[in-house]
Amino acid sequence: MDERYPSRGPRSFQDGPREFHKAVCSDCSKECEVPFKPTEGRPVYCRDCLPKHRKPRY
Template sequence: MNQDKTLTCKDCGAEFIFTASEQDFYAEKGFTNEPQRCKPCRIARKNGGAPQKEMFTTRCASCGCEARVPFQPREDRPVYCSDCFSKQR
């Protein structure tokens, strides 16, 4: 049975936990090496160093539900949630 391990990120030097369930997953997939980077560094590396887009929260003009969009909403244009937007097409 695996136990949680504390590892050090090779990029930022922060310590992170390699949980027992993650170790089981790695073993199940046949991975032999432990992760070398913390989750934020893995995400940054995966995105090619590009910063994540800022998301804005607004209300859908159709159903009134909360919608998260990658642009600054303006008052003169309607903004739709993903469900209502696909219905508009």
């Protein structure tokens, strides 16, 4: 089968482990790890604070 769009779709466990980066939550100042490289000047929230800053889904 020809895979024209191999990068589309959800991540699979075959992609290997995700790389996590240490960060400090902009809200509560706790140390946390995030699955992306934090960008200077942009807030990073821990797992507990993130829901408070997400836009509500309708």
